[in-house]
Amino acid sequence: MNVDLGKVDKLIDKYRDEEAAYIPLLQDINSEFRYLPRDALKRVSQKMEVPLSHLFRLATFYKSFSLVPRGEHEIQVCMGTACHVRGAPRVLNKITQQFQIYPGETTADQKFTVETVNCVGACALGPLVVFDGKYFGHLNLSRTDKLLEGYHEENKKSS
């Protein structure tokens, strides 16, 4: 995959004067490209004079980084304790069955990534799902169905 290194350079310039600001830099790259492209990491390694192995270590240690491209839409299923006791595992099962992927994976058409998160801090609404940054709470199986249905429709219209 071709990566616009100009964008990477711009982000690098932002952190150049800061000491060891690798994590915020990788966070910015990750949100720009929706993952950490290999070429981008190589560029950071050269320009910031840091071993590629160190960047790889950070990329694999912290959960917010991904080394593979993520979907256009992100579905985060909250698996916090409050959601867990209110039935989050069922909701997760339903969603993964629907998309035919395991948590952490992306659909083949690169449209959806489903992942689990440990508490988004909206426990009163549990079980809940964060769909592209928007919260959908008090889910049960039929409401989950409805939620996904809506997005499928939207998806069809846009494509």
Place this chain on the structure above:
Amino acid sequence: MKKIKSPAELEKLRETLVSQNNTDKPWVTICCGTGCSASGALDVVSSFEKAIKEKNLDIDITTKVTGCHGFCEQGPLVVINPGNIFYCKVKYEDVEEIIKETLLEKKLIDRLLYVDPLSQEKVKTEDEVTFYKKQLRLLLGNNGMIDPTDLYDYLGIGGYGALNKVLQEMTPRQVIEEIKNSGLRGRGGAGFPTGIKWESSYKAEGDLKYVICNADEGDPGCFQDRSILEGNPHSVLEGMIIGAYAVDSGQGYIYVRNEYPLAVKNFSTAIEKARDYGLLGENILGSSFSFDVKICRGGGAFVCGESSALIASIEGKAGEPRDKYIHATEKGLHDKPTVLNNVKTWATVPLIIEKSAEWFSNIGTEKSKGTMIFSLTGKVNNTGLVEVPMGITLKELVFEIGGGIPGGKNIKAVQTGGPSGGCIPEKLLDLPLDYEKLIEAGSMMGSGGMIVMDENTCVVDLARYFLSFTQDESCGKCIPCREGGKQMLSILNNITQGKGQEKDLDLIREIASVMKDGSLCALGTMAPNPVLTTLQYFPDEYLAHIRDKKCPAGVCQALIEYFIDQEACNGCGRCLKVCPSEAITGHKEEPHELDQDKCIKCGACTEVCRHEAILVK
């Protein structure tokens, strides 16, 4: 905008602000914390703005978008002043009526009032809501009063008064003494006395020192730090500035979870505003003291809530803990003396300085002073943030403030302290909550998570859940945590799948003791707590899984079967429609049948059945 150059100038500005605050003028506060926003509070705000703009009203109404009020269960919340009128579950379309009826004609709208779940009576004002009545909201109280992005609002309620006092009247030594005398202990969970921590950093040699605010709130089921940062960021910032003055630090950091975008945004705004007004940066309020704060966003690793891992993460490394024979107060960030405290600890500091150590030490129990914020969640009527004096009993917390258990079910246990804490059974509900008493019961204060469980929660499954969390989040550096957790989890998985043996329970205890003795940081030493406490208080439930291959709470999928009660089923067909595996058959208006071989135990039928005809055995 002009920088404030002296404490006197700050006082003058505050006086002007207070005199401008005309309390007769109606003002509406709308809670826009994460919980209420997710329930549609932002729509309510835009509806107010639109209505006020479009309808040339004869009265001047101020709307205020505030941080979390704490009562997330009833969101979106709207409070109307003067009068302290409390409306809950407000929707976009209610706004017009609120303006017309309540603001213009001073009448109450019955359907928006809160109904007390115990007395079934309607409550008119925020102060009268039982959820708030028993609380002592020192840290959270102002969340509902101020717009977190407006520095003037914080100044108007006395904000930065403590900083003023410190710069004018107190030496660093005196500040440390005051904090020591107050008895404040770290609110991150371990409960180390804050004043002593500051003192050792004060005494440590070095011209460069750091202060850090730990806002990497990773415990599932905890959101108090987030609410303070979102709703009242200046209180945390003021505490950090005072702490920096006390230990003579010039640079501070706040390490916030990246999953908390609103907290990051509001805290960044607070930093910028404070800098603009000369409350942060070079020569604070015209004094010789300079200090600045930087934000570090976390990378989504739970272990980074541990102090030495957090420091490593700020240094641009992988967040792995180190052994702490040398304390961070002597060699912390970049090997310089560092004071690291939790959000709530920092936010408490200005209160102590302002109102005195004596006032603070009168709240709470002998060894645990002040208030603690709990995230009350799980199977409880009033989910939300609760701030209470230390020493309150679990019973008061769950039944009086929390309003009891939904659906008339019985309480089984309460999990305190998140994944590192323990499970406290019903028989110990009279336990007063303080640092020592919780440890005696096998749990801990932790960051204040409090998850209520009813009879339908399986404690074995819960222990498995917590362990799978800590095992997943283990950084892998030390063997007891990495391998011990893995083995213990596999044993628990076996038990919940009906493949457990009685000797497994001894093995669990053995592994737990090694993890407790040998792990490098608290993540590993505390990880066995949920397993050990459930094993201690609910041995019969473990044995039911092992001997009888049954899950009494009806949770563990491999050990339960669904049945249709032929008497109760009226053949409405709802379950038949939702069953994804076509396991349910039957004719309309005749009792249905469930085929065990086809059933995948997803539970979809229980959700839709209105006649309680689906039984779990």
